[in-house]
Amino acid sequence: MPRPSPTPWSTYAPSSLVREVKRFTDLSTDETSDLWVTAKEVGVRLEQYHKASSLTFAIQDGPQAGQTVPHVHIHVIPRKKGDFENNDEIYDAIDVKEKELKEKLDLDVERKDRTMEEMSHEANEYRALFS
Numbered sequence: 001m002p003r004p005s006p007t008p009w010s011t012y013a014p015s016s017l018v019r020e021v022k023r024f025t026d027l028s029t030d031e032t033s034d035l036w037v038t039a040k041e042v043g044v045r046l047e048q049y050h051k052a053s054s055l056t057f058a059i060q061d062g063p064q065a066g067q068t069v070p071h072v073h074i075h076v077i078p079r080k081k082g083d084f085e086n087n088d089e090i091y092d093a094i095d096v097k098e099k100e101l102k103e104k105l106d107l108d109v110e111r112k113d114r115t116m117e118e119m120s121h122e123a124n125e126y127r128a129l130f131s
Contacts, residue, residue, distance in 0.1 A: 020071055022070050023062055023072065025061060035074065039057055042076050043057065045129040046129070049129055050078040050080075052079055053081060054079040054080075055077065055079060056076075057074055057075070057077075058075040059072075059075075066094070066098060067098070075094055077090065
């Protein structure tokens with residue numbers, strides 16, 4: 001079972017593409033390169049910000065792979081020693097969070113939006129990492 005993590009368990013890094021792409025395998029070579037370079041830059045900053053010692057990068061490419069949000073994205077997960085009892089439990093945690101995200105994005109399901117203050121605070125903290 002996952003232990004409570006002292007870091008946010010996952011930072012969602014959507015692709016910075018101009019076009020919507022459902023599958024990683026549909027990206028062009030240049031888009032693939034841009035996506036991984038962006039994920040690396042995000043990872044470096046998040047690892048420092050959260051005082052982590054490692055990173056997990058994860059892609060679920062297609063529904064049978066666990067992709068519940070139908071666009072290319074990479075999970076960039078800052079990691080610390082002992083954040084999971086068994087290191088591979090991170091993948092079960094990703095599956096749970098993906099399903100929660102899908103439910104939040106389903107407009108037929110009642111959900112509570114974050115406040116502007118909450119979103120502004122988060123955006124300001126992460127914006128500072130890239131300035």
